[in-house]
Amino acid sequence: MIDALYIAESGLTVKQKQLDSIANNIANVSTPGFKANHVNFMTVVQENRDANGDMIGTQALGVAVGESALDLSAGKMQQTGRALDVAISGDGFIEVDLTNGEKAYSRGGRLSVDNDGFLQTDSGHRLSASIQIPPDVKRLEIGRNGAVSATLDSGEAIQLGDIQLVKFSNTNDLHLLSDNVFAAGDSAAQSAFYSEAGENGLGSIEQGMLEASNVSLNQEMMNMMLAQRGYQLNARLIQVSDQVLETLNNLRR
Secondary structure, three states, X not given: OHHHHHXXXXXXXXXXXXXXXXXXXXXXXXXXXXXXXXXXEEEEEEEEEOOOOOEEEEEEEEEEEOOOEEOOOOOOEEEOOOOOEEEEEOOOEEEEEOOOOOEEEEOEEEOEEOOOOEEEOOOOOEEOOOOEOOOOEEEEEEXXXXXXXXXXXXXXXXXXXEOOEEEEOOHXXXXXXXXXXXXXXXXXXXXXXXXXXXXXXXOEEEEOEEEOOOOOHHHHHHHHHHHHHHHHHHHXXXXXXXXXXXXXXXXXX
């Protein structure tokens, strides 16, 4: 009965983590570029050994939260017409600079111009391509291949740079830092491949578009009902175990 209490308690903990993840997904169903996050579980097992150290069996001690899994599938494209809205149609990420000097990766979104005139994400991360926008720009164009050009107030057309895309062979080691910005672990970084947009299996960059969240509200609601049911069952197991222990204590008196 004591083991049942510990196992049920671990079940309550992981179900609460799952409900928190589902709630976060639902809250971001309208956030451009948001990627759904799903909690994985693993069974906690204890190995039983004899006096010689040989394993004689295993004993389940409950469950624990494993690594979270990001769903990196593409969301639907939404047209905005805003010159600084960009989305990636297909595979790939845009490399950005973090304030600590490290690199991170974005799927695009609502870009803006920082105080020094450089393009940055809506999270305030400057694009690694270091594209600086002149103050007298009349029209800004971002091609599907990532080429950035501008027409000045004087009518002069100039090239400002190119936005390359990054593709990862191992996306399991990508970790969400903030909305639509990801950090690459060692194995992901080692599998990074840089190329012009639209080439070598990479997607194209679409100006005036935003990638919608890939959260499926119907799926998340179903997951929530299942998680709530699991939470209730574990809570019931604790209640029943407590009643059995109380009965056993009464029998001993």
